[in-house]
Amino acid sequence: MNKLDTLPKKKILSLFMTCGFPTLDQSKKIFNEILSHQPDIIEFGLPFSDPMADGPIIQEANKLALRSKLSTQKSLNLITELSKSKNNTAFVIMCYLNTIRKFGLNKFIKNIKSIVDGIIIVDLPFEEEGEIKKSLSKNNIHLIKLISPMTDKKRSKKLLKDSKGFIYYISATGITGSNRLDYKEINKNVQSIKKMSSVPVLVGFGIKSKKDVVNISNKTKADGVIIGSALIQKYFDLKMDFNKYLKKLNKFIKEVKV
Amino acid sequence: MKKYKQPSTIGRFGEFGGMYVSETLMPLLLNLDKSYKKIQKDKKFKKELNDLFKNYVGRPSSLHYAKNLSKYINGPKVYFKRDELNHTGAHKINNCLGQILLAKKMGKTRIIAETGAGQHGVATATVCALFGLPCYIYMGSKDIERQKPNVFRMKLLGATIIPVESGSKSLKDAMNEALRDWIKNVRDTFYIIGSTAGPHPYPKMVRDFQSVIGKEAREQILKVEKKLPDYLIACVGGGSNAMGLFYPFLNDKNVKIIGVEAAGKGAKTEETAATMTSGTPGILHGSYSYVLQDNDGQIKEAHSISAGLDYPGVGPEHSHLKDIKRVKYFGVTDKEALKAFQTCSKLEGIIPALEPSHALAYLIKAFKNKHKNKVVILNMCGRGDKDLFTAAKAIGFDADE
Numbered sequence: 001m002n003k004l005d006t007l008p009k010k011k012i013l014s015l016f017m018t019c020g021f022p023t024l025d026q027s028k029k030i031f032n033e034i035l036s037h038q039p040d041i042i043e044f045g046l047p048f049s050d051p052m053a054d055g056p057i058i059q060e061a062n063k064l065a066l067r068s069k070l071s072t073q074k075s076l077n078l079i080t081e082l083s084k085s086k087n088n089t090a091f092v093i094m095c096y097l098n099t100i101r102k103f104g105l106n107k108f109i110k111n112i113k114s115i116v117d118g119i120i121i122v123d124l125p126f127e128e129e130g131e132i133k134k135s136l137s138k139n140n141i142h143l144i145k146l147i148s149p150m151t152d153k154k155r156s157k158k159l160l161k162d163s164k165g166f167i168y169y170i171s172a173t174g175i176t177g178s179n180r181l182d183y184k185e186i187n188k189n190v191q192s193i194k195k196m197s198s199v200p201v202l203v204g205f206g207i208k209s210k211k212d213v214v215n216i217s218n219k220t221k222a223d224g225v226i227i228g229s230a231l232i233q234k235y236f237d238l239k240m241d242f243n244k245y246l247k248k249l250n251k252f253i254k255e256v257k258v
Numbered sequence: 259m260k261k262y263k264q265p266s267t268i269g270r271f272g273e274f275g276g277m278y279v280s281e282t283l284m285p286l287l288l289n290l291d292k293s294y295k296k297i298q299k300d301k302k303f304k305k306e307l308n309d310l311f312k313n314y315v316g317r318p319s320s321l322h323y324a325k326n327l328s329k330y331i332n333g334p335k336v337y338f339k340r341d342e343l344n345h346t347g348a349h350k351i352n353n354c355l356g357q358i359l360l361a362k363k364m365g366k367t368r369i370i371a372e373t374g375a376g377q378h379g380v381a382t383a384t385v386c387a388l389f390g391l392p393c394y395i396y397m398g399s400k401d402i403e404r405q406k407p408n409v410f411r412m413k414l415l416g417a418t419i420i421p422v423e424s425g426s427k428s429l430k431d432a433m434n435e436a437l438r439d440w441i442k443n444v445r446d447t448f449y450i451i452g453s454t455a456g457p458h459p460y461p462k463m464v465r466d467f468q469s470v471i472g473k474e475a476r477e478q479i480l481k482v483e484k485k486l487p488d489y490l491i492a493c494v495g496g497g498s499n500a501m502g503l504f505y506p507f508l509n510d511k512n513v514k515i516i517g518v519e520a521a522g523k524g525a526k527t528e529e530t531a532a533t534m535t536s537g538t539p540g541i542l543h544g545s546y547s548y549v550l551q552d553n554d555g556q557i558k559e560a561h562s563i564s565a566g567l568d569y570p571g572v573g574p575e576h577s578h579l580k581d582i583k584r585v586k587y588f589g590v591t592d593k594e595a596l597k598a599f600q601t602c603s604k605l606e607g608i609i610p611a612l613e614p615s616h617a618l619a620y621l622i623k624a625f626k627n628k629h630k631n632k633v634v635i636l637n638m639c640g641r642g643d644k645d646l647f648t649a650a651k652a653i654g655f656d657a658d659e
């Protein structure tokens with residue numbers, strides 16, 4: 001069964017974290033901490049050398065992970081290990097296409113089926129998805145769709161046809177970690193998406209605090225939020241003191257679980 | 259041979275190319291593609307561009323018979339297509355003028371660009387000054403260091419230079435940052451990409467704007483030699499000057515075509531930029547093409563003494579031309595290029611940029627005492643002023659005073 005098919009009706013929380021950041025061992029501890037809060041979804045970012053659609057914080061996380069020689073296989077092993085205690089949390093992989101291509105699509109799917117519920121391939125637009133979508137769907141892995149404020153109605157309609165899991169609405173026309181949240185615009189676009197699709201709509205990019213989460217919940221019709229950069233940022237705020245970071249993470253996740 | 263007709267409507271050159279970008283950029287690229295298609299049929303646009311080519315750039319660029327070099331090689335008759343005489347000193351301006359006219363037509367009010375050698379940055383800053391648009395240039399901090407004259411030029415022209423500290427601090431990273439800027443400022447910004455790389459429609463659009471080089475060269479050589487050339491040679495970074503020269507000849511099956519990449523310290527070493535000799539197909543900057551990458555698909559850092567060739571990717575059309583064997587690609591090392599840089603300066607009184615010095619090095623090496631009675635056109639796509647300090651340092655000449 002795909003855990004993304006049984007998401008709660010409201011206030012869905014999805015937490016994004018880069019695999020292998022800052023090192024593989026520490027990354028395990030971070031994910032165990034995240035998992036202990038049983039968020040609805042965890043997004044596992046596979047590090048890429050050229051994360052074109054990510055902001056400086058996730059870029060830095062990718063760099064640190066790659067510096068400690070993290071391979072795709074090691075990331076997938078980490079996710080597999082964590083899946084043993086996943087309970088009701090849905091697992092989603094977020095990555096760039098070149099990672100999958102180089103690893104081999106079939107081998108990749110073989111590694112993640114029955115462990116991962118969904119996948120976001122950041123640089124795979126709807127026009128290019130053909131084969132990949134078919135193979136994923138055969139293995140009951142949902143290909144998550146991204147919608148941006150620049151996506152017009154006509155395009156959204158095409159994109160959202162038979163969408164599964166959830167829809168990732170990019171809240172700011174910006175890269176992950178940017179800081180302008182325009183609730184009116186978000187709400188307008190979320191409502192328009194909801195007219196075209198019945199799967200939950202999550203708002204991501206630029207969600208930083210409990211206040212943002214509450215505002216999204218109160219001021220928009222979105223079904224939940226995705227938090228990524230803000231989780232990673234704390235590590236740098238704390239001058240890379242790992243023990244302090246774990247504690248901070250615990251506190252922060254409790255806060256945003258509204 | 260079937261008539262060459264690439265790319266497909268979705269930007270595929272054979273299996274290469276495409277649009278691999280996030281949904282924040284996709285609508286923009288589709289819009290750009292639409293606008294570009296429209297403008298191609300616009301007579302006024304064509305006239306405006308041709309006027310600028312003629313009166314601002316100084317086109318057509320001449321076709322110079324390099325007699326002394328030909329004698330030295332003791333092989334074919336060598337002609338230089340002299341795009342280094344263009345305003346701003348390289349071929350890059352051809353493309354920038356085309357794109358800024360398009361940006362104007364699309365109502366964009368802010369221009370961004372990436373640059374490696376600084377030639378594309380200078381060309382972009384130049385057209386922005388001409389059209390009165392604010393200009394932001396992303397440039398790796400390593401390149402800022404080795405291309406100082408161009409940095410100063412861009413500043414004089416009124417551009418803002420944004421140093422890029424991420425990754426290898428060179429062209430690849432500058433392009434990442436420019437793409438991020440575009441995602442953030444989608445509504446008012448036009449991104450002028452400087453080579454035949456990036457997502458569709460850039461590889462096609464840049465090729466089309468640069469193909470003025472090949473069209474002119476074709477007419478010019480027919481006039482002086484009464485026949486088509488036997489060989490074309492050009493250096494390949496992202497591939498724009500090469501595509502510009504090659505494209506109008508692709509259907510002439512007797513014209514042999516050679517692309518020369520920068521092999522840095524050697525194509526088999528880790529310090530290389532010879533993408534097609536040492537790389538494998540992968541995705542970089544929104545396009546599927548040959549790329550330098552490791553077993554996990556992480557993009558490697560490129561290395562070349564020439565900042566303009568220091569790129570781990572290559573335009574998708576070159577990947578296609580390699581695979582269908584229409585064009586042959588070879589690597590030339592830093593050392594070989596430096597030697598050709600000096601040879602050409604002494605023999606022809608033309609100081610070439612380090613980029614075309616790679617093409618020159620291949621020509622001298624591979625044609626020495628061979629291919630007599632043949633005719634070669636080499637794309638002299640840039641002049642060496644910007645490289646004087648780098649070259650002096652590499653040769654061991656103290657140019658500080």
Ligand SMILES: Cc1ncc(COP(=O)(O)O)c(C=O)c1O
Pocket residue numbers: 348349374375376377378452453454493494495496497498499500565566567611613614639640641
């Ligand atoms: C003089 C010159 N030649 C060649 C290049 C490489 O680009 P391309 O392969 O797109 O022609 C550059 C890039 O900066 C350049 O300045």
